[in-house]
Amino acid sequence: MINNIFKFFVITLVLFSCGNNTNVKKRSGEMKKENSLQNETSPYLERNVEMIKENNLRNETSPYLLQHVENPVYWNPWNKKYLKQAERENKLVIISIGYASCHWCHVMERESFQDSTVAELMNDKFISIKVDREERPDIDQVYMNAVQLITGGSGGWPLNVVTLADGRPIWGGTYFSKEQWTSALKQISKLYDSEPEKFISYADKVQQGINSINVVKSEINSFENIDLIKYSESLLQDIDEEFGGFRGAPKFMMPNNLEFLLRYSFQENKEDIKNKILKTLDMMAYGGIFDHIEGGFSRYSTDERWHVPHFEKMLYDNGQLMSLYSA
Numbered sequence: 001m002i003n004n005i006f007k008f009f010v011i012t013l014v015l016f017s018c019g020n021n022t023n024v025k026k027r028s029g030e031m032k033k034e035n036s037l038q039n040e041t042s043p044y045l046e047r048n049v050e051m052i053k054e055n056n057l058r059n060e061t062s063p064y065l066l067q068h069v070e071n072p073v074y075w076n077p078w079n080k081k082y083l084k085q086a087e088r089e090n091k092l093v094i095i096s097i098g099y100a101s102c103h104w105c106h107v108m109e110r111e112s113f114q115d116s117t118v119a120e121l122m123n124d125k126f127i128s129i130k131v132d133r134e135e136r137p138d139i140d141q142v143y144m145n146a147v148q149l150i151t152g153g154s155g156g157w158p159l160n161v162v163t164l165a166d167g168r169p170i171w172g173g174t175y176f177s178k179e180q181w182t183s184a185l186k187q188i189s190k191l192y193d194s195e196p197e198k199f200i201s202y203a204d205k206v207q208q209g210i211n212s213i214n215v216v217k218s219e220i221n222s223f224e225n226i227d228l229i230k231y232s233e234s235l236l237q238d239i240d241e242e243f244g245g246f247r248g249a250p251k252f253m254m255p256n257n258l259e260f261l262l263r264y265s266f267q268e269n270k271e272d273i274k275n276k277i278l279k280t281l282d283m284m285a286y287g288g289i290f291d292h293i294e295g296g297f298s299r300y301s302t303d304e305r306w307h308v309p310h311f312e313k314m315l316y317d318n319g320q321l322m323s324l325y326s327a
Contacts, residue, residue, distance in 0.1 A: 053123070062132040063100040068109065072119035075130045078139060086127040086165040092192055092199075093167065094122060094185075097131040097140050097159040101299075101312030104175045105158040111178045118182055125189040126162070133157065134315045142210065147172040149209040162188055168203040232264045236273065243305050244280030250310065252300045253284060255320035262327060281325060297321055 056076045057065045068075050076082045086093045096113075098105035112118045122128050133140035144155045146169040161172035162185075171188055192199055235257055238246045245251050258277055265274035284290060287306030289298050296318050298309035 057130060062135045064098060064102075064105075064132040064134070065130055067100065067106075068113065068130055071109065071113045072116050072123075073113050073128050074119075074123045075128050078129055078131050078136060082127055082129055083165055083167055089127070091125065091127050091165065092170075092188065093163045093165060094126045094128045095131060095139075095143060095161045095163060095167075096128070097133050097143060097161075098157045099132060099134050099312075099314070101314075102157045103312065104156075108158050108160075108175055108181075112176070112181050115178060118178060121182060121185055125185065127165075133159070137316075143169060143172065145210050145213050146206055147174070149206060149213075164199060164203050168207055170199045170203050170206065228264070229268075232261060232273075235261055236276075239276050239280075240304065241276070244276070244283035245304075245306070247304070249304045250300045250302050251304055251306065253289070253297065253317060253321065255317065255324050259320070259324050259327065262324070285325075 053074050055069060055071060055074055057069050060066060060077055065075075065077060083093065131139050140159065143159055143161045147155050147159060147161060150169070150172055156174040158175055159172070160174070160176065160181075161169045163169045171184070176184065235246075240247045240251075246254060246257070258280060261273060262277045264270070265277065283306050284297065287301065289301045289306045289309045290296075291298070291313070296313045299312050299314050299317060300310050302308045302310055
């Protein structure tokens with residue numbers, strides 16, 4: 001009797017446990033399903049989706065682009081996929097070009113690109129692209145030509161251009177105050193929404209102008225020695241005998257011209273010309289234009305003595321000067 005009661009108790013316990021396991025498994029599946037649904041609408045996942053439209057410069061190597069990583073503007077590096085994104089979203093493109101040591105680039109960043117209201121306008125109405133002109137001089141040259149055509153004047157940096165989704169420019173300039181920048185973007189966006197065909201027509205005209213600039217017509221079939229001598233003599237007339245370099249202030253280094261005259265002095269065996277160029281190199285190296293702590297040359301001297309530098313260093317200048325000093 002006792003054995004029968006014990007067996008009944010064991011069987012009941014097993015059946016109860018199996019039922020509980022089934023319920024647990026069923027409840028576990030429901031919980032997983034609930035968690036899955038919750039995750040689909042969670043703020044965390046929504047944040048991940050939003051990250052697609054964030055500042056995308058964090059993985060870049062350019063010092064200039066990295067300076068804009070913390071901007072609230074959704075900056076993108078130069079890549080055709082962002083032009084395609086603009087096409088999909090039917091948006092215009094802002095292409096902003098500068099370089100790490102550009103003073104007015106940093107001024108505009110501080111006034112406009114770090115401002116949340118300006119960023120909201122740019123993020124809502126445009127696809128924004130940042131370009132380092134020292135990293136991509138080819139892109140810089142195209143849009144510099146465009147701005148010079150559009151404004152009828154000279155260019156500079158920062159260089160800010162609004163383009164169609166295919167990259168063709170329709171408006172541009174250099175530095176803009178916060179008020180000028182926001183006013184221009186609002187007007188352009190409003191007009192594009194109402195009359196996009198006007199921008200398309202204007203982009204065609206600008207493109208034709210850029211194409212005509214790129215056509216180089218040469219009237220000289222060949223260079224002769226007499227032409228090089230004349231050019232060399234004309235450069236030598238501007239040499240600063242006392243401080244080196246070329247006369248005037250601000251004083252630029254002009255490494256191409258210096259290297260040309262140095263080669264000319266060796267070719268024509270002109271010791272006096274060679275000494276003038278070597279003196280220039282010494283004066284620049286020992287002057288304030290050279291960074292004696294971290295190395296490299298500033299872009300130019302504000303005075304004729306190479307004493308007070310303009311504090312920005314250009315990669316193209318320093319690359320050419322490295323070649324010149326090692327010649």
